Amino acid sequence: DTGVSQDPRHKITKRGQNVTFRCDPISEHNRLYWYRQTLGQGPEFLTYFQNEAQLEKSRLLSDRFSAERPKGSFSTLEIQRTEQGDSAMYLCASVRGDRQPQHFGDGTRLSIL
Amino acid sequence: GDSVTQMEGPVTLSEEAFLTINCTYTATGYPSLFWYVQYPGEGLQLLLKATKADDKGSNKGFEATYRKETTSFHLEKGSVQVSDSAVYFCALSNYGQNFVFGPGTRLSVLP
Numbered sequence: 001d002t003g004v005s006q007d008p009r010h011k012i013t014k015r016g017q018n019v020t021f022r023c024d025p026i027s028e029h030n031r032l033y034w035y036r037q038t039l040g041q042g043p044e045f046l047t048y049f050q051n052e053a054q055l056e057k058s059r060l061l062s063d064r065f066s067a068e069r070p071k072g073s074f075s076t077l078e079i080q081r082t083e084q085g086d087s088a089m090y091l092c093a094s095v096r097g098d099r100q101p102q103h104f105g106d107g108t109r110l111s112i113l
Numbered sequence: 114g115d116s117v118t119q120m121e122g123p124v125t126l127s128e129e130a131f132l133t134i135n136c137t138y139t140a141t142g143y144p145s146l147f148w149y150v151q152y153p154g155e156g157l158q159l160l161l162k163a164t165k166a167d168d169k170g171s172n173k174g175f176e177a178t179y180r181k182e183t184t185s186f187h188l189e190k191g192s193v194q195v196s197d198s199a200v201y202f203c204a205l206s207n208y209g210q211n212f213v214f215g216p217g218t219r220l221s222v223l224p
Contacts, residue, residue, distance in 0.1 A: 006156075033211075033212070040219075041216070041217070042202055042214045042215065042216050042217045043157070043202075043214055045211060048211065056211070091156055093157075093212075095212075098206065098207070098208045098209065098210075099144065099145040099164065099206045099207065099208065101145075101159045101162055101206075102157075102159075102206075102212055104149075104157040104158070105156050106154075106155050106156045107155070107156045109154075
């Protein structure tokens with residue numbers, strides 16, 4: 001169990017640029033979640049995958065956001081035409097199944113200049 | 114849908130004081146309950162869990178008991194340390210449902 005890893009840890013970019021984050025879940029976990037967290041708040045659900053299928057997307061996930069999980073392994077979250085309001089910590093978590101604990105990565109902190 | 118309520122804090126304690134952070138939930142059936150801790154600049158770490166009524170989860174001196182009759186899962190520690198300063202999240206997971214997190218409670222422990 002090597003844990004959930006996220007890359008990069010920090011991303012600074014100019015408004016209007018595209019960014020992509022990567023998440024590598026725990027290998028035997030078939031569910032993968034993306035969350036957004038702003039300062040002083042709890043994690044806000046964005047989307048989740050069961051294997052390679054994206055089963056649910058939050059209303060927070062505007063058309064500028066897209067997530068993939070090819071082959072049911074790692075996942076990427078892309079934000080196009082970044083805006084100031086996208087500045088946040090983006091967290092990834094994986095889980096084995098219902099009623100099991102989610103395991104989180106350390107997150108990617110996005111700062112928009 | 115399922116929901117979690119917890120005291121929002123912030124909570125400020127002196128070192129070696131007793132800690133209680135209240136958490137109550139609303140859910141159908143028998144969810145699993147969790148406490149997570151988040152240190153600055155890091156992701157959430159699982160602190161403890163309980164999967165059925167009357168289960169007691171414990172880790173690093175922290176404890177919480179799954180109380181079905183009061184739908185509660187309060188976090189306790191007998192003697193807090195400065196290193197316990199962090200944000201604590203109560204959460205639940207139910208069949209066919211996504212994880213539900215409480216709003217988090219910031220704990221500051223002063224030397």
